[in-house]
């Protein structure tokens with residue numbers, strides 16, 4: 001089992017289950033991690049985040065172990081760990097420990113520049129096509145299968161290994177705590193907790209006090225996720241004691257510069273802390289058009305419009321006429337038209353451009 005790393009430090013697993021592992025560096029305590037988001041946290045979006053202030057660790061959107069093994073034509077894109085392979089985990093869903101083990105072996109064979117530093121197992125997605133095939137949140141109610149998944153990955157993956165869970169509606173908090181202990185003992189290096197029930201979608205506030213309870217009980221680092229969107233949220237989570245790091249999803253799509261901004265904010269003396277300034281000079285037009293450029297350069301044509309639509313539906317929330325801009329972007333028939341829409345909007349409402 002992974003040791004809890006020193007504050008700000010790194011950990012090195014020299015031997016595990018007969019596998020000699022390469023030295024690996026875990027992100028430091030207090031790290032800010034980009035959450036996995038389907039259709040969003042692909043290479044283009046991660047590059048944008050990296051350019052605007054860098055997350056300490058990145059998660060890809062979820063990929064299917066079975067699709068990888070059957071040679072799905074987009075798998076190389078799902079698994080692409082750029083721009084920071086040494087700070088990126090690929091998130092997998094898998095139907096069985098065998099397919100997860102085979103996917104781990106396949107990743108081990110990739111050349112260094114295309115091999116991610118970590119693998120994350122999705123144990124929280126409640127979408128019917130995932131849960132209905134014993135994947136994602138279905139694992140929360142099947143601890144034996146979930147542990148077998150972790151053990152299969154651990155035996156075939158020398159890099160960082162993590163899982164992301166929600167709270168089981170059936171098992172409740174106590175059942176989820178026992179579940180977390182079970183999978184941690186299977187060989188996880190860290191665990192992310194999105195502390196909502198698996199049936200709750202993104203409704204209601206997340207319950208970080210349960211995450212803190214889990215963090216106090218487990219002997220692996222626990223990462224808190226859910227509704228962390230400014231320095232107060234972040235400080236509340238990280239100062240609660242046992243929680244090791246924070247993972248941010250939707251707020252990073254609304255404000256792709258959030259990681260650098262939060263890091264600056266949190267490193268300030270606590271007596272001079274103030275909420276994340278809304279006026280620190282981020283140019284929404286430049287960021288939006290840069291994102292379109294990255295999508296065009298890095299993603300296959302059939303993905304480009306959809307991923308822009310997903311990102312812009314959050315990104316546009318910050319402006320005065322959010323509904324208008326969002327629907328103009330979503331309905332734009334091409335990337336070129338999206339660029340024109342952004343330029344036109346900020347020409348018409350120049351006071352919205354710098355935030």
Ligand SMILES: Cc1cc2nc3c(=O)[nH]c(=O)nc-3n(C[C@H](O)[C@H](O)[C@H](O)COP(=O)(O)O)c2cc1C
Nearest residue numbers: 035036037038061062164194226227228248249250
């Ligand atoms: C559009 C979208 C796609 C998501 N896709 C994934 C995914 O692929 N894997 C996963 O574990 N969670 C996924 N999630 C959940 C997020 O990782 C995160 O747990 C959730 O959004 C709560 O965090 P936040 O409040 O910081 O957004 C997704 C969420 C959104 C909004």
